[in-house]
Amino acid sequence: MSTFVSGLLRFRRGPWENLSTVLIALGVVMLMQPFFLWAFTYSFVVTLLGTVMFIITSHFPE
């Protein structure tokens, strides 16, 4: 856990990419879940944030 946090603080690619991946997956789940309309409403913002973050963070050093 502490490695993950220190990786985030030092702008390392691995943890940031993992965080973006989680956001994308969360966005897709929010888009398709049948329970809450508010989750569907905010799904696009979450997926977009994750995708943009992924594009940026994939250029961070290892």
Next chain:
Amino acid sequence: MTDTPIDRMARATPPHLARRVRGLSDRAIAWLFVAPTIFLLLAINIFPLIWTVRLSFTNFAANRPGREVEWVGLRNYQRILTDDGIWANMQTTAHFLIWTITLQVLIGFTLAWLINRKFKGNDLLTTLIVLPMMLSPAVVGNFWTFLYQPQIGLFNYVVELVTGTPASSFSMLGAGGLAKWSIIIVDTWMWTPFVMLICLAGLRSIPDYIYEAAEVDRASKWRQFWTITVPMVLPFLMLAVLFRGIENFKMFDMVVLLTGGGPGNETLLASIDLKREAFEKWRTGYSSAYAIILFVTVFGLASIYVKALNKVKER
């Protein structure tokens, strides 16, 4: 010395052009060769994408080119993301995705595991199994429509044979909740071989000495399966899941041919609804926003796919 085609081309080049080319650096020549491809990529992919983003903020309708186009800001996105109908379509897409992927992974992995053993006729069986994958979705859609016919279709007769339910008493493509399952069956039939091939590649990449070491340690076959086979095939399996997920999220042709999104909206996947909005209702601005939402989702999933692919390559 022999006269090569390059020598002949060099001699045929007009002197003024030759002088100009001789002055170019390697980098400039490389750009010269790559430029047509970049131009085509920009014209065919990037420009339409940017144009779609622009249209998604307007009320443009392609069937009314003379009408004044109004800038509506985020209204299209707001309407789509609060629409119950589109939310229901997304759930239909999710139902299709979850079941096709689950069935394809289970059946594909089992087939790969069985095919991986050495036996007579192994190659022939592999070829027969991968046949559906090579067919066009249009062909598959048409012949499964015949197979699903309640009166003459083979599918209903097989169901009658197995369960005793009269063949003409149900219609797979009609009302009654079966249409959702009919498209899942066809997609599973068509794409399980693809998952099987990826799993087979994963299984064949496991070196024999690992199993031999496990045998020496007296590990049971069951334990070998869960501690060696499954973890080592998992990255390949994840790749197959992501690839099928992306493909099925965009699924259009086969479902249109089988059910056309019906009965009612029972099999109305997001991509079919998008086509209706764009080319039947002619709400171009609205459908552009819809397309961008689907694009961002697929792009996000593709990013994860590329990451998973790199992990597999690192192994």
